[in-house]
Amino acid sequence: MSGEAPKYIEFGAYSRHVPPTIPVAVQQATGRFLGTRAARVAEMENWEALRQAASDLRLHTLAHLDVYLERLEQQVTAAGGRVYWARDAAEARAHVLGIARGCGARTVVKVKSMATEEIGLNHAFEQAGIQPFETDLGEYIIQLAGTGPSHIIVPAVHLKKEEIAALFREKLGVDAPADPVALTAIARAALRERFLAAKMGVSGANFLVAETGTLVVVTNEGNGRMCTTVPEVHVAVVGIDKVVPDWESLTVLLKLLARSATGQKLSTYTSFITGPRRSDGEGGPKELHLVLLDNGRSRILADEVARETLKCIRCGCCLNVCPVYKNVGGFAYGWFISGPIGAIFTPQMLGTRAGRELPYASTLCGACVDVCPVKIPITKILLHLRRRIAQGDRVAPPSAPLATRVAARLARWSLATGWLYRLGARVTPILEAPLARDGWIRWLPAPLNRWTQVRPMPAFRGGFRAWWAAHTKGRSTP
């Protein structure tokens, strides 16, 4: 992937060429995460109160961001860290490359970080003759494969273990069986050497605490700890929107983050890093550099409706529930951030010209709004951006293929005509009987196979009136 941000994102064109393996893999991941999330949320008595508190807190911080940023800079500096400011991606890349040259790093180890994806840091490292190694297992795999992430939490979910084994055989020259445990062990051994050899570790941060100048880094694999503990130099690249006022605020946000992302109560490792190490004996980096990235965020702040976009804590839950994302996967969104949050974040960051198709990549069903742990009004912002696009930029009209338009018209006619609907309810089970098994249809003839290539279709279970009559039988109706 190149380092520059895309000039125009053709969501419509991308989404028509999604290989069927992507939605299948993505839906396995999203289904898993949603299931465990639901279990965690059900355990919490005060989930809704937590969401409201988190939303209030994030909005308060954004509305007074200048003051919290000043406090953060003072505290990081007081703790012995160095703060750099970057107005755009190019300035951020220049800061990081300058630090890397200063410490003579030939290789760097990286934790998965949205901010470094945003500025195209890996590309900049390669151009400068420095080799970057992604250390999150999924990121490591897609870096070897040379592709982008398909999901924010499990970036390589679209690859089968056989493909990963073949990739390891080709790129690492080792005998790799198609077994997740064995493949993980191979990656562990390969990356251990990288961790121990690298002079510099690069991370993002999930939160920055203004009160004490503390970086908070959350991972499950332990690569976040490795990158911020083992190399002598630690560089964090973080968006200015990640600031929180104090540690008390973290009690709310950390309780929501892992539960919403993966359905864990807390992620395996949460590091709280305040400045470089105080003594040689305790370990940890000798130098800590924090690059604070604006890159369009202050422009988002100026729009009071769209400002709430920056409340995001990057849990990925809105992706998991999104019917559009689940069928096109992450690539179609054209930049490092996908799903509903990508559909509102990218057009604001790249301009509504480059990202003008994205606010239309939604059915406005609002499932994302219901689950968002910081209550971002995503559908409201989507409509707001559509309005902005309509007032300013030329809008590419959302167009459906002919077959879809014809099918939609037929559906409207049959659903709106009583006798036709009842006839259909009787005929459909007979027509689909040869195809249905266990309540699912796994194959349909062309052109209907566009559906079954991607996922099974639920068989018709009978009319609603009949179901309702059976369902309420023996119950007293109020």
Add this chain to the structure above:
Amino acid sequence: MSAKGGAVIDSVRRALRREAGAPVPARPEILPARAAAEAEAEVEVDLLLKEVTALAGVAQRVSQAEVGASLRRLVEQEDVRRATCWNTPRLRALDIEGQLRACGVEMVPPRADKHALAQCDLGVTEADFALPETGTLGLLSSPEKPRGVSLLPRVHLALVSRSALRADLHQVFTEAKAHPYLILISGPSRTSDIELTVTLGVHGPRALHLWVLDDRR
């Protein structure tokens, strides 16, 4: 402050239409902390053991008298040949180092360099905090308590005193925020990155053992 910092903060201020030095109202209230089951401390210990076990850790109560025998079992189970241990008063009093040596384990000093620590099979620490609700350990760092000991060896053993139990993150953060480093650990290192199969021990320890020390006579 650097000129560029001024530029970013200035554009934030312009976007928010705020004056420099304009007052900031108090931040919104945070929800109160969870209350511990105060009547019976053992209920909290039970919860801690249950949650750590659910995270694929190995958790148990160990009395002072049993520490030696438990270490011997651990050395056999996990095939420990080389180990390192924090240098805290409590761990010295329990003579963890001497007991491991007696099992034939080679001891590496905790302040050894990263390569030496990475060669260790076992790292022994003492938790500064434990959160029963989430099965979480909190570890601070100092020259006697290096960060690498709970990270680089293949197996992590954390000893927990009852006095380390805290009801909620609130208490942990109040005590920890003055320190340069805090790590919260909930179970062994894990990933689901290949076909969503849960696999332990990607970069951090593959196994986490947690012993709640029984101080009662």
